[in-house]
Each structure stands twice: as C-alpha cells, then as structure tokens.
Amino acid sequence: MSKYAEPLGIELIRQAPKALLHDHLDGGLRPSTVLDIAAQIGYDDLPATDVDELATWFRTAAHSGSLVRYLEPFAHTVAVMQTPEALHRVAFECVEDLAADSVVYGEVRFAPELHIDQGLSLDAVVDAVLAGFADGEKAAAAEGRTITVRCLVTAMRHAARSREIAELAIRFRDKGVVGFDIAGAEAGYPPTRHLDAFEYMRNNNARFTIHAGEAFGLPSIHEAIAFCGADRLGHGVRIVDDITVDADGAARLGRLASILRDKRIPFELCPSSNVQTGAVASIAEHPFDLLARLRFRVTVNTDNRLMSDTTMSQEMLRLVEAFGYGWSDLERFTINAMKSAFLPFTERLAIIDEVIKPRYAVLIG
Template identity: 55%
Template sequence: MTIDESDIARLPKVVLHDHLDGGLRPATLIELAAQAGHDLPTTDPAELAAWFVHAASSGTLELYLETFGHTVAVMQTEAALRRVAREAAIDLAADGVVYAEQRYAPEQHQGGGLSLQQVVDAVQAGFDEGIAAAAVSGRTLRVGTLITAMRHADRGDEVAALALANRANGVVGFDIAGAEDGFPPARFASAFRALAEANFPVTVHAGEAAGLESIAEAVHVAGASRLGHGVRIVEDIAIVRPDGGEPDDGEPDVGAEAELGLLAHWIRDHQIPLELCPTSNVQTGAAGSVATHPITLLRDLGFAVTINTDNRLQSGTTLTREMTLLADEAGWSLDDLRDATVTAAWNAFIHHDEREALVEDVILPGFAVPAAGRHLA
C-alpha cells in the first residue's frame, strides 16, 4: 500500500524545527536583495531556488550554513522581517501545518540598527498578519517562536533574557544554533541555568555535525527538552546479527537486535524528542539517504521521532514533501506519519491542555479523514 501525496498534503501537520531565515520565497529574496543592494547568484526565482538546494547539498554543515549569508543579509529592516514572517506563516498554513515553531536568531538581524526587541516585535507582527491571512483562506495555524542564540557568539545570557522577556509575546522556547562542532552547549551554561530557573523550555541543535558528546551536553548541561536533529544518537546503537555479520553487507538482517549504549538508553527512556529533518540531514552528510535515514530505525526502536523541514529554501522542501519521501522511500505508513505528528504535538512548547486539544481536536480527526483516500500500489 502506498500513500498518495495529495492525501499527505491534506493532513494536519506539526513542525517543530523550521528556521525563519531558511524559508524565504525566492521571489521575495530577490526583491529584498534589490532593495538592500545585496548581490545574489541569480535573479531568476527558479534558478535561485535550484542554486540554494545545490549549494546546501555540499555534504557538510559548515558549507550548508554559508547559504544563510544571502537570506540574513536581506532581513535587516522591520519591513523585511515582517514580510518574511508573514509569508512564512502563509506558506506553512498552505502546506497543512496547524502548529509551527519558527526559530531565528535576533542577533543576526541588527545590521540595520534594530534593537533585539525591535527584531522580535517585527517578526511577531509578521506572524500575526500571516496567521490572519491564512484564516481568511480557511486555514488555521498557530505559531510559537523559538529565540535562538548563535553558538559562536557570546550573547547567550542576553538572548536568553530576551526570550524570557517575550514569553507573553509569542516566544515559547530557546535554542542555540550554528556551527556545532567546537562550540558546545557548555559555553551557554549560565543562560541555561537562568532559563531553567524561569521554567522556560529549551531545545538545542545537537547530534548533527557533532556526535554523542554534543547530545549529552545538550541534555545534561543545557537541560534540553528536545534535540534539534539528534540524528547521530545512532552512533550509540549497535545492530548485532546472530551470524556475526555486519549490517548492510548485502545479507538479510534476520534476527538482528539493537544494543543501545547508555546515552541512547537515556534519550529513549526519557522519550526526549528528536527533531529529525530527513532531507537536510542528507544534505549535510548526517544521513546517507532518506531511504536509509536513521529516523526509521529510531522509530522502530521506540524513540520519540518527529518529522521536520529545517530550512525549506535550502532543502527545496515542505513538510508534505518530507512525509511523502518517507512514505515512498522508507516505507512509512499513514499510521507512522500520524504517530510522528502526534509525538510532535505532544512535545510542542505549549501547555499540556493546549497540546491535548491540538491532538484530540485537530490531529487525530484530521488523520482519520484521508483514510478512504489511500491508494494501493
């Protein structure tokens, strides 16, 4: 049995890991670049979209991150930030997303003289406008903002304070992002303490470009409630076959068992959600293909997996596309997609009663409707 992409497009979706500066429309980027006097590789929207996907498919996180030089460059005014946020909300709603957590680093948008608070206010105004526009089109969307601090900078305490100051202004959590290897969460220990004391949710980019030590610090030093990516937790999982052979040697893995290390056990035992991004993980070299992406193994082993886009522009993707790829290339069923969506909803950075309403009133009924639309291969 296969699932038709049109059925997936109609499903209610939850995305927990989607970057505001990684989701610009190519045409918007071109217009804003012209206004800012910023040179782009091309001014043709289709060619620019293809350039981003190609440039981001370098195989390393560091080169992937270089593409943001273009998007961040055009997001330095209140008007530009407001427009990008408005269009992001509209595009997510059009993809069937009913709850989205959008993350961005305010410190990266001060090149035009904006204060950190002005950046937050402009983005929030854009989200509000986009949500209202989506509602006119019959789409319901809620957006929660994740304020991000950049790993290589030294503004963790300041950005954490900004997040706390805006918890009644749409901000639902805190994140650190950027070059992972060499910039551990421990650099922001004081910020994470302040957030914990204020009972404020934290997610951390970890286990993408760096391995198990990065994941361990995210959980035990930063106190992360979720892991941004976390795909390299598979390095603490050994697949053992009765015949002593190695997995993927061409022989069937009949009777194979997974042996988890202590960290993998901790992540699974505590059901710490993994914000997995299949296409992006392939682009940065954290996974070989969607077909072999660890998300399927982790799902089968009982980890709390969620499906995410990461950067829709750089990956040329949507949440519908990510789900369709998992169905087509990794054999995911509609029930698998539902379970991952429910997991995402139950681990959103909103209150328990709000999560319950999201699951019971929106997600589960929405997944029940397309059942008759399944297509046999």
C-alpha cells in the same frame, strides 16, 4: 509498521494535518522574496537574478556534505532581513506557506542577533517577526486554514550573546516566544559554553532545545542533555552511534540512547537537511526508521525549506517512499511533535484531540 501496502502520494499527504518543531525562518524564504527585497535595498551580491536560478543555487550550495558549508548561503537571506518591513513580510509568508501545506502548528526559530546590522534593537527584531506571524495566522484563518505559529529565539553558538538572547526569550515569553535554542557550527562550539543561558532558562521555568548530534557526535548529545538540560534535541541523528543492531536484527541500546528513550526526549529530525549536511548518506539510510521502530520520540521537520527545497509534505513523502509508512505512522509522528511542542499542555491537547486526530480519522477512513 503500517497496515498500508500502497505508499501514499504527495497530494494525499498534503491534506494531512502536520506539526512542525524545527524550521528556521531565514532558511525558508521564497526565492522571489529574496530577489524582491534585495532590489528594494540595493543588495547586489546575490548569485542569481532569476527566481528559478536562485532557487537552484540555494539548493545546490546547501547540498554540500558539510554543515559549515551548508550554512554559508544564509548570508544572503539574512542580508535581506534587516528591516521591520522585511522581517514582517518573511514571517507573514512563512505562515502562509506552512498553512498551505496543512501545518496546523509550527515553531519557527531565528537568531535575532543576525538582524541588527541596520540598527534595529533585538526587541524590535522580535516584535516585527511576531507581528508577521500573527498577521499570517489571521490571513490563513480568513482562508479557512487554522494554524498556530510560535517562535523560538536562537543564539549563535560561536558568539557570546546567548545569555542576552535567553533574557530576550523570557521578555517575550507571553507574546509568542515559547522557547530558546542555540544553533550554528557544532564542532568546536559545545553547548556547555552556554551554560549560563540554559541555567537562566531553567531558573525562569522556560523551555529550550539544543542543536546537537548533527555534525558532531555523541558527546554533543550527552552535553545537551546531561549538563544543559535540553527539553528536545535539534536533529540528534548521531544517537545511532549508541545503538548496535545484531545480525538477527535485534537492537541493543547504549546508556545514552537508553536514557533518551526512557525520558521521552523528542528528536527534531530533518531528513533532507541531514542528507545535505552529510549527517547521513541518504534518506534510505537515515536512522529515522530505526529510531521510530525502537519507539524513540521521533518527529518530522523541514529545517530549511528554501535550502532543502522542501515542505513538510515532501519530507513525509520521502519517508513514506523509503520506509513504507502509512497514515497511522504519519499520525503517530505528528502527535509525537504536538506532544513535544513548547505550548501549554491544554493547548497541545486541544490541537491533538480537536484537529489532528479527527482529520486523520477522516483520512484513514
């Protein structure tokens, strides 16, 4: 696929501009921040009180082979994100960490309904997070790192507040919220339970993505696209079940896989997380490369940087090591993501033409 015979190293990859579409705010806290806020608010249920031990616990607990068990550690991060100050800090540090990894555009999602235990309104929750993102952008710019971060508000698929959260997305659409999502355990909670929310988004000419095809199979993907009208797929790795590879290496696409490729539906693939949840057995067996070779619109994402102990650079490195990718491949995946962002077209194009392509041109030489 790539003309480069030698794999790229982590230090070089860190220099590459990156676009991130699938990153959960409550899955990306610094362990030190979790400990610090917990001490401030008197939260004493953490499984460890040492930074390194806590980081190891999150990573180990998340590597469970089950999406349901993978989600359990989030109880601790959500618990320390219940005040405006904490939400602002977490959002600010999120931008700092992404900028340090040369992310030039990021869409970070979170579920406002999980952060109202101490009396905050949904609007106050979103206000605090957006303020943190904005201040993080300014701080990064002051250090010579230009980054744009936008927000997706997420509804929990097991709850009954999706229409309310969709309305929240529209209220804040001109203030930094660019889309809507549903997340949580897939099995037993199909996306069609939230049709009202998706119809509301479409009626308001707004964009949304849906977690589908991660822990559940093709029916989840089919519903997300055919019935709900998703613009992108969160994960979607089980689309591989609709692709048959013959002994001679020729691939045959089923009807669902074909329409997703034909319509250029973006896949928000998260390699390390997909292994941790048991969606795939290993990075080497991840369908990312098959989908990339078949020219699906694949993108590289972190999902949960704390739980997966990862960064965008590390996700790219793992793909490089598994599949031998070079700069031209990483550039294509990055442009795929930027094309698929929920920013207005002119802003997407500006980042592609004025940031991503020029910086890759320097790296490629």
